Amino acid sequence: MNASQFGRRISPLLACIGLLCVWQAGALALKTDSxxxxxxxxxxxxxxxxxxxxLLNILDSLRRMAIGFGLAALVSIPLGLMMGxxxxxxxxxxxxxxxxxxxxxxxxxxxxxxxxxxGDVSKTLVIxxxxxxxxxxxxxxxxxxxxxxxxxxxxxxxxxxxxxMFRIVLPAALPEILAGCRTGLVLALITMVTSxxxxxxxxxxxxxxxxLDMAQYDxxxxxxxxxxxxxxxxxxxxxxxxxxxxxxxEPRFDxxxxxx
Amino acid sequence: MSVVPLRPGVQAExxxxxxxxAMIEIxxxxxxFETSGRRSHLALSDISLSIEDGAFVSILGPSGCGKSTLxxxxxxxxxxxxxxxxxxxxxxxxxxxxxxxxFQEFALFPWKNVLGNVMYGxxxxxxxxxxxxxxxxxxxxxxxxxxxxxxxPKELSGGMKQRVAIARTLxxxxxxxxxxxxxxxxxxxxxTRLQNDLLNIWERDRKTVLFVTHSVDEAVFLxxxxxxxxxxxxxxxxxxxxxxxxxxRRADLLLDPHxxxxxxDIEKLIDDVLEDELHP
Numbered sequence: 347m348n349a350s351q352f353g354r355r356i357s358p359l360l361a362c363i364g365l366l367c368v369w370q371a372g373a374l375a376l377k378t379d380s381x382x383x384x385x386x387x388x389x390x391x392x393x394x395x396x397x398x399x400x401l402l403n404i405l406d407s408l409r410r411m412a413i414g415f416g417l418a419a420l421v422s423i424p425l426g427l428m429m430g431x432x433x434x435x436x437x438x439x440x441x442x443x444x445x446x447x448x449x450x451x452x453x454x455x456x457x458x459x460x461x462x463x464x465g466d467v468s469k470t471l472v473i474x475x476x477x478x479x480x481x482x483x484x485x486x487x488x489x490x491x492x493x494x495x496x497x498x499x500x501x502x503x504x505x506x507x508x509x510x511m512f513r514i515v516l517p518a519a520l521p522e523i524l525a526g527c528r529t530g531l532v533l534a535l536i537t538m539v540t541s542x543x544x545x546x547x548x549x550x551x552x553x554x555x556x557x558l559d560m561a562q563y564d565x566x567x568x569x570x571x572x573x574x575x576x577x578x579x580x581x582x583x584x585x586x587x588x589x590x591x592x593x594x595x596e597p598r599f600d601x602x603x604x605x606x
Numbered sequence: 607m608s609v610v611p612l613r614p615g616v617q618a619e620x621x622x623x624x625x626x627x628a629m630i631e632i633x634x635x636x637x638x639f640e641t642s643g644r645r646s647h648l649a650l651s652d653i654s655l656s657i658e659d660g661a662f663v664s665i666l667g668p669s670g671c672g673k674s675t676l677x678x679x680x681x682x683x684x685x686x687x688x689x690x691x692x693x694x695x696x697x698x699x700x701x702x703x704x705x706x707x708x709f710q711e712f713a714l715f716p717w718k719n720v721l722g723n724v725m726y727g728x729x730x731x732x733x734x735x736x737x738x739x740x741x742x743x744x745x746x747x748x749x750x751x752x753x754x755x756x757x758x759p760k761e762l763s764g765g766m767k768q769r770v771a772i773a774r775t776l777x778x779x780x781x782x783x784x785x786x787x788x789x790x791x792x793x794x795x796x797x798t799r800l801q802n803d804l805l806n807i808w809e810r811d812r813k814t815v816l817f818v819t820h821s822v823d824e825a826v827f828l829x830x831x832x833x834x835x836x837x838x839x840x841x842x843x844x845x846x847x848x849x850x851x852x853x854x855r856r857a858d859l860l861l862d863p864h865x866x867x868x869x870x871d872i873e874k875l876i877d878d879v880l881e882d883e884l885h886p
Contacts, residue, residue: 495713498683501701503727503778517717594717594758 380563387567394568400553404572407549410466411538414473415531421474422481422530423523427515429482430489443482451476452540459545469541469549476537477530484526488519521595524588531584535577627695629782629814630657630680635689637675637840649675651839653689657831659781660812664825665833666872668880672840673818674786680816681707681784693782703731706780710787712767714759720746720770721755727778745773748807765796772804782814789824801827802856809853822876826850826868827859834872836879843879846872 366384373383382390394400429436455472462468492515500514516523542551550573557565589596637650649672657663665673678684679691682701691698693705701707706727714723724745728738746755749769759767768788775783789797801824808815819825825832832846848868850859859865 493711493713495707495709495711496715498681498701498707499709499713499715499774501683502681502703502705502707502775502780503730504703505730514715517715520717592717594719594760 379561382564382567386564387571390564390568391571394553394565394572403548403553404550407538407542407551408576410470410541410549411473411534414470414538415477415534417470418474418477418530418534419481419527422478422526423485423516426482426485426523426526427489427511427519429486430492430519431511431515436486439482443479446475447479451537452544455541455544464545464547469538469545472541473534473537476533480529480533481523481526484529485519485523488522488526489515491522492518521592524592528581528584528588531580532577535573535580539573627659628656628692629659629661629694630655630816631692631695632656632676632680633690633692635676635679635686635691637672637679637684638687648839650679650686651841653840653842655833655842655845657814657816659814661831662808662815662817662829663831663833664817664819664829665835666819666822666825666876667835667840667843668837668876669820671835671837673835675840677707677784677786677816677818680782681705683707703727703778704780705782705784706775706778707784707786708768708771708775708788710790712759712764712771712791714767714770714774716759719756719758720751720762723759723770724773724777727774731778742773742777745777746770749773750803763796764792765800768792768800769803772807776807780813782816785815785817787818787820789821790819797824798856804828805854822869822872826865826872827854827856832868832872834875834879836882838883844875846875 366388369384373381373386425435425439429439451472454475455468458468458471462471496518497510497514500510505513538549539551539554542549543555546552546555550569554566554569554573557563557569632653632655635650635653636648639647639649641647653676655676665676667673675684679686680693680698682698682705715726718726721739721742724742725735725738728741729735733741743755746752749772751766751769751773754762754766759770762770768791772788789800792800805828815828817825817828826848829848832848834843834846835841836843846868850862850865850868
């Protein structure tokens, strides 16, 4: 590893440390109860992660997030690809998408709770809705951008319509689809927390907002760190997967956007 | 046109006894495109053309004369508004592996390396991996890309990409090669080299080739027949038989007065086409 590679590896870590330093200084300067210092927040992390109950709560959240994200990908990618290739599907779904797009998905939570209760189904559904939009949109754009001649080349080889969709449009649009999934993954984490903020039953978000109710601000900020760390870990893991899948499309030089 | 029935249910082609059945038969094909503002544009008007098995035929004309559209119709990628196109006597209803396209845009599969691209059609036709790979490696060598099997399209130059595209199409043994300005995006030197190599490859197995270009030299150098088209609407202006000996060598041909005359005559034809547009 040469110096510049080392620099690239270490810079995200430096950014985190920098942020914590600013936080620490800010908290020390403000001196209010509701804003603990970074060190206090970090000291509260082991008590959360060491607690069996809290850990189960967080795992519950992650399970819902994984199911919501997985289902969304399973539905949204084929839908987006079909929108990109079949004009009738696009003209049918595009207006619907435009209506749903600006609605904050968590704002639907109270209504969904009325229908489906406060349990896993409602929360998973909200995550599903939040994740779907960017994946549909990126899959749509990716499929639309696939060169017609490439599809024709496949058709001349004897690929059927379904095979062309699955074996030409899908791989050709994959870089764009995965860009959508990456956005979707972050949104999954956000909607996961907000859904638990509204349906207060269990989960990572519930720990956070219970602590807030009880004025345990160090726990609140510790949870924020934990959720942030989860976000970074997911993003880095996804980025590794993405690179492995679409190395053929990568430009030679890439900004180091995450740990990888 | 009167048709004499030979036996019940069998109709004689008018020319069946005189020459072999045409590989490609284009019969009064017209193509209309809807353009914005509800105006429609007649891209092709009443085109009839017959191409024999093993012939190298170029379609030449100014841009917008519908020459690519005609090729897409034979490919089955575009359905004509009127008329029929046939391959070996059967009406064309869609693309098929008997007609292999090569596009100006290369249209390689970017997620596959060179070997993967060339193997794709063979694998699709159920050829076993080992056999497909062996055949593909031979083809890659034939188009001069030995050693580049594991390269991805984005790592190749334009000329190399087009070589891969040609190998990829030849791999599944189409009876007709449909080449849509295949060398149009290449620089002059690369273009000449690929023309030479294409001729060498073609002279081995003499597939039927339909070759769209706007370069007169290229058309004369490669073809048995040059179809000159007009535009708005696209019509056939003239079909010129290129009676030059084969195998053709560029160095000999450029000095050959017959070659030069063909080029000059066809350039004159195209000039007339453009002149007619200005002063109808």
